[in-house]
Amino acid sequence: MLSTTRRQLRAAPTAGRQLSTSATTRSSAAPALTLGTRPFRVGIIGGGPAGFYAASRLLGLAGSENTKVDLFELLPTPFGLARFGVAPDHPEVKNCEHKFEETARDPRFRFFGNVQVGGVAPSPSSPSSSTSTVVPNLSPSPLAAQITLSSLQPHYDAILLTYGASLDRLLGIPGxxxxxxxxxxxxxxxxxxxxxxxxxxxxxxxxxxxxxxxxxxxxxxxxxxxxxxxxxxxxxxxxxxxxxxxxxxxxxxxxxxxxxxxxxxxxxxxxxxxxxxxxxxxxxxxxxxxxxxxxxxxxxxxxxxxxxxxxxxxxxxxxxxxxxxxxxxxxxxxxxxxxxxxxxxxxxxxxxxxxxxxxxxxxxxxxxxxxxxxxxxxxxxxxxxxxxxxxxxxxxxxxxxxxxxxxxxxGYRSIGLPGLPFDERRGIVRNQEGRVIDEAGQTLPGLYTSGWLARGPNGVIATTMFDAFATADLLAADLSSSSPSEARPELPIEQLRGDRQVVSWEDWEKLDREERRRGEEKGKLREKMTEVKEMLEILA
CATH class of the missing domain: 3.50.50.60 (FAD/NAD(P)-binding domain)
Structure with missing residues (x-):
């Protein structure tokens, strides 16, 4: 394992005092990271702030010309917490979406919406099967394409898990x-x-x-x-x-x-x-x-x-x-x-x-x-x-x-994917500074996590930004120091999606225009569509 730590690679404070600041701004004291123009593929699971900030960081690093990032999101709509968690009367907090849109229009970036990534339970021969806590998925989305984590892994040099915290902590009292x-x-x-x-x-x-x-x-x-x-x-x-x-x-x-x-x-x-x-x-x-x-x-x-x-x-x-x-x-x-x-x-x-x-x-x-x-x-x-x-x-x-x-x-808590080490008490994926580890502390190569899924539900969007930058830097350092290998094959999304519709970034922009059109009729910023079925019908 590399001796480089996330603390050594952490973005300088000036990189994120404002949410709109470029993700590529770094302190002169930070190591000069480079991906060496090698053809890396990175998959990100979760389309909220952590996922988009990590993507922007990776695509902004020196030598990232041949790096490609695919981001998977359960809903047809991107932005996660920024869209559904930030109070509607705090529109200034949602300004981070402008940065995310800039990242999404990069030709090296692809958005796969309406995709639910599941896991595969570890086999008895898996080294971590005896120590990993297997957590079942939430109820499968009836309209989303179902893709397993194991089917994604052959196509990516690294996979970053940023799907947040979708469950609630309980009071644990009668009634x-x-x-x-x-x-x-x-x-x-x-x-x-x-x-x-x-x-x-x-x-x-x-x-x-x-x-x-x-x-x-x-x-x-x-x-x-x-x-x-x-x-x-x-x-x-x-x-x-x-x-x-x-x-x-x-x-x-x-x-x-x-x-x-x-x-x-x-x-x-x-x-x-x-x-x-x-x-x-x-x-x-x-x-x-x-x-x-x-x-x-x-x-x-x-x-x-x-x-x-x-x-x-x-x-x-x-x-x-x-x-x-x-x-x-x-x-x-x-x-x-x-x-x-x-x-x-x-x-x-x-x-x-x-x-x-x-x-x-x-x-x-x-x-x-x-x-x-x-x-x-x-x-x-x-x-x-x-x-x-x-x-x-x-x-x-x-x-x-x-x-x-x-x-x-x-408080909130996350849910694990079957086969991934999950800390039930803390409600997070087991990790050491962003690298996913099993209960014995052994790193699972190629798997990373960031945001609430990695550290628990705390902090504001800027906190998530710094965390995503640091994890992206760690991931990049691992990739750049790895031994050269053959380029990963592109994900055959059309084969994996079955009969379900996968939403592209261009599809989302169509939905975005429709929401804004409906909002303009009512004198507001947008009128959100609140049913996945309606969104998919518009795109069909």
Whole structure:
């Protein structure tokens, strides 16, 4: 194995201060990488930011003239998290898509959309079969071409896995899977962003016209995005790419209160000040929190100026202390941070006597019980040293709060491909600085991973960019130092796709033009298509 590490090859900070900065910008201190004009083929599985940033990096390296990159994506649409995870009222964050489009138009790049890559279980003779954890695929997409990882490998010198995190971490408490009006924040975000796999699934189950009180468990940026979309005037969302069906549901909404609940305190908030500020500035929306806890946190802040991310935390506490522009006494709607609470059980409305919504569609198809309250354990903070790193410990006390809907925002996890080493506890593909390894720590030649699939669901898109650049550099260093071999044969996609349609980049551009045309008719950026079937029919 090469002694070169990803840390040695990590892109210079100047390479990515802004998402639009060229992926080929590197520090003079970084090693001068070159692919030596050898005819390498690289396959990338996952069409989100990690995949596109890695592709742009590889195609921008010296000596990459004969390098070709194929990118495979389950949906007919590219961009992954940038399209379906970024809040619709944050269009500036989606500017990275312009860079991705530039990469996709490179003649050395090919996009294969509507392709689901699966795995093959290891054979008994495989050296890693006794140590790899075999994880089944998610349900196969009924419309996507099915291609196995093993059928791709003979055609690529390296395969980079960047398909992200598509599952939710569970609360693991009673009522989570048995009551209606309990959703993951990820699913809710995908719904209001028009993700094909969630639009049709959640649309019949969400009836905001019968809800007044929503509880969001978790206090990260996704939790605040969800709260903002629920509390914001729908008219302020009409210019963005929120699907019309979602806008109609938001216009019917009767939600008056959103509680954002966390197990620790104000100093341990996981969200950014930008997200807090946006909620504070919503017209007609008030804010409240535990004043005593906030005051205690302010004192700890002053006594520990050297704590981790002190400036950011001080700004966040300042925003909480100042409060919302709209005072609670005159607010039409409101939100709160609830600290030091851990959900112990979700209670049914008919068991608590709580006033809750009726969801006719769901009542016909599922058990009638719907969530009506959350039973919490009260926590205290324990530990020593940096107050921002204190842990939550149960006090043994409990409390119960009524609610009409629960949105779980406690993290994502990835899913493995059969035959690939997968860390079930962390929910990531096993890897060492991007190289896929088995449980014994042995490298699996030609396999790499990056993004959330490699490090877990943390950071912003810029974090993913730096990670993708570093992994691409590592992959390039491995290829350039490998022994010369015969050029890999081109992937026979027409033979492998069966009777399913594979979407090219030119096909996607046709869909993009159609979405923009529909959006222009409604005075918005685009009107997303939310069904794969419709997309494929347009292309057919």
């Amino acid at each position: 989570e899977d048995t009551l209606s009006n309990v959703f993951s924040a990820r699913s809710f975000v995908n719904w209001y962003n028009g993700h094909p796999y969630h639009s049709s699934l959640l649309a019949p189950l969400i009836n905001l016209s019968k809800l007044e009180h929503v509880t969001v468990v978790g206090q990260g940026n996704v939790a605040l995005d969800v709260a903002r979309i629920l509390l914001k005037d729908p008219a302020a969302l009409e210019e963005f790419d929120v699907p019309e069906g979602v806008l109609d549901e938001l216009r019917r909404s009767k939600v008056k209160r959103v509680e954002i609940v966390g197990r620790r305190g104000p100093l341990q908030l996981a969200c950014t000040t930008k997200e807090v500020r946006e909620l504070m500035n919503l017209p007609g929306v008030g804010f409240e929190t535990d004043a005593a806890l906030l005051k205690e946190a302010m004192v700890q802040m002053e006594e520990n100026p050297g704590m981790d991310m002190a400036r950011m935390r001080k700004r966040a506490l300042g925003l909480l202390e100042k409060g919302s522009k709209t005072k609670m006494s005159s607010a039409e709607r409101s939100w709160s941070f609830e600290f030091l609470k851990s959900p112990l059980e979700l209670l049914a409305a008919d068991a608590t006597g709580a006033s809750s919504s009726s969801n006719d569609a769901l009542d016909l198809l599922a058990p009638p019980s719907r969530v009506g309250a959350v039973h919490y354990g009260i926590n205290e903070l324990v530990g020593s040293g940096d107050p921002s790193r204190l842990s939550a410990r149960s006090t043994g006390q409990t409390t119960t709060s009524s609610t009409d809907m629960v949105l779980k925002s406690v």
